Amino acid sequence: MTLAHGRPYLAIPGPSVMPDRVLSAMHRAAPNIYDGALPEMVETLWPDLRRVAGTTQNVALYIANGHGVWEAANMNLFSRGDRALVLATGRFGLSWAESVRALGVEVEVLDFGKSAPVDFAQVEAALRADAAHRYKAVLTTHVDTASTVRTDIPRLRAVMDSVGHPALLAVDCIASLGCDEFHMDAWGVDVLVAASQKGLMVPPGIGFVWFSEKARERCRASDLRTPYWDWTPRADAAEFWQYWNGTAPTHHLFGLRESLTMLLDEEGLPAVWHRHEVLAQAVWAAFDRWSAGNPDIALNVADPAHRGRSVTAARLGAPHATRLREWTEHKGGVTLGIGLGMAAPNDPAYHGFLRVAHMGHVNAHMTLGALAVMEAGMTALSIPFGPGALSAAAAVVAEGAR
Numbered sequence: 001m002t003l004a005h006g007r008p009y010l011a012i013p014g015p016s017v018m019p020d021r022v023l024s025a026m027h028r029a030a031p032n033i034y035d036g037a038l039p040e041m042v043e044t045l046w047p048d049l050r051r052v053a054g055t056t057q058n059v060a061l062y063i064a065n066g067h068g069v070w071e072a073a074n075m076n077l078f079s080r081g082d083r084a085l086v087l088a089t090g091r092f093g094l095s096w097a098e099s100v101r102a103l104g105v106e107v108e109v110l111d112f113g114k115s116a117p118v119d120f121a122q123v124e125a126a127l128r129a130d131a132a133h134r135y136k137a138v139l140t141t142h143v144d145t146a147s148t149v150r151t152d153i154p155r156l157r158a159v160m161d162s163v164g165h166p167a168l169l170a171v172d173c174i175a176s177l178g179c180d181e182f183h184m185d186a187w188g189v190d191v192l193v194a195a196s197q198k199g200l201m202v203p204p205g206i207g208f209v210w211f212s213e214k215a216r217e218r219c220r221a222s223d224l225r226t227p228y229w230d231w232t233p234r235a236d237a238a239e240f241w242q243y244w245n246g247t248a249p250t251h252h253l254f255g256l257r258e259s260l261t262m263l264l265d266e267e268g269l270p271a272v273w274h275r276h277e278v279l280a281q282a283v284w285a286a287f288d289r290w291s292a293g294n295p296d297i298a299l300n301v302a303d304p305a306h307r308g309r310s311v312t313a314a315r316l317g318a319p320h321a322t323r324l325r326e327w328t329e330h331k332g333g334v335t336l337g338i339g340l341g342m343a344a345p346n347d348p349a350y351h352g353f354l355r356v357a358h359m360g361h362v363n364a365h366m367t368l369g370a371l372a373v374m375e376a377g378m379t380a381l382s383i384p385f386g387p388g389a390l391s392a393a394a395a396v397v398a399e400g401a402r
């Protein structure tokens with residue numbers, strides 16, 4: 001028998017749960033792309049897109065996913081033969097490094113593994129060793145969605161400043177923007193990339209690149225840039241089509257308008273960050289109790305200070321993570337994330353990892369429900385676990401909702 005009939009819950013880190021209001025806003029006839037409702041509405045997006053990133057500077061939109069905005073950032077940042085320093089804390093920093101290297105940029109990667117945060121002493125040493133200031137930019141993820149390690153961006157900025165290295169700071173906020181606190185200007189970030197389908201609660205299809213005036217100046221002569229990827233006309237469009245270098249992502253834009261209204265004007269970013277903080281803490285509290293009865297169960301990131309607030313990676317011991325994911329999807333209507341990048345899919349160890357997303361349009365009942373379905377699955381599958389997880393998660397929610 002299955003108890004999955006009802007509204008399914010996709011608890012993978014993107015696409016995230018989309019509000020019905022966002023989907024309804026998209027459900028309309030094709031709009032005129034030359035004048036009228038669409039171009040008028042789009043003018044209201046720019047101040048809100050700056051607000052969500054914590055910047056007063058430039059923003060360029062692309063019809064692209066996260067991989068697309070990596071390339072958008074790369075092509076504007078670099079010229080052939082430039083050097084980049086990439087800080088990798090899981091899977092996504094490595095992939096961004098690959099996309100930079102493919103353009104003929106020399107890339108040095110500091111790889112901190114699959115569960116550890118950035119070691120700032122190593123970053124400092126690498127920057128000091130570059131006395132000729134050949135690194136044009138330092139690239140990193142705010143939250144690596146595979147390991148769920150969160151990087152302390154203000155600390156990274158402070159290290160770069162203390163060394164006096166002039167490199168630009170470029171941050172991938174694809175997994176965290178609209179979930180985890182972020183202030184582009186206050187934290188001294190020069191380039192920020194994000195995509196619509198995670199914390200911004202819109203279907204995959206819009207990619208965002210915010211860039212500082214300093215980055216604009218420093219990158220004026222970047223020779224990798226082609227007309228389509230050039231961020232300048234997108235940020236400074238004189239005519240509507242230039243925002244997209246062609247046809248606008250018409251329906252997504254109406255969805256984005258609705259989501260920004262919900263996040264910025266109705267709930268407010270501090271409350272959005274708090275909601276994600278509490279839901280993350282609830283998930284961690286449950287895992288702490290479960291792991292007390294089974295040493296194979298553990299969160300991937302040991303120190304809560306280094307954990308992302310939008311998604312949590314965990315171990316259950318192979319093959320239990322895969323068995324549990326199948327159970328929760330088919331019996332309970334909750335789809336959990338695979339353990340990305342922890343082991344190759346053909347390695348038996350692969351089946352020991354999973355991720356629980358708590359990203360975007362999620363609330364207490366969804367996270368508590370997902371945890372309860374996980375516990376039901378572990379019971380049904382005879383996976384041992386310690387007691388008290390659900391009450392511990394409920395206590396976190398009770399406290400967080402005060």
Ligand SMILES: *Cc1c(COP(=O)(O)O)cnc(C)c1O
Pocket residue numbers: 014065066067068092141143144145172173174175195204
């Ligand atoms: C999802 C994600 C990406 C990749 O985005 P796609 O839309 O799948 O191309 C890159 N970086 C991070 C941190 C992500 O979470």
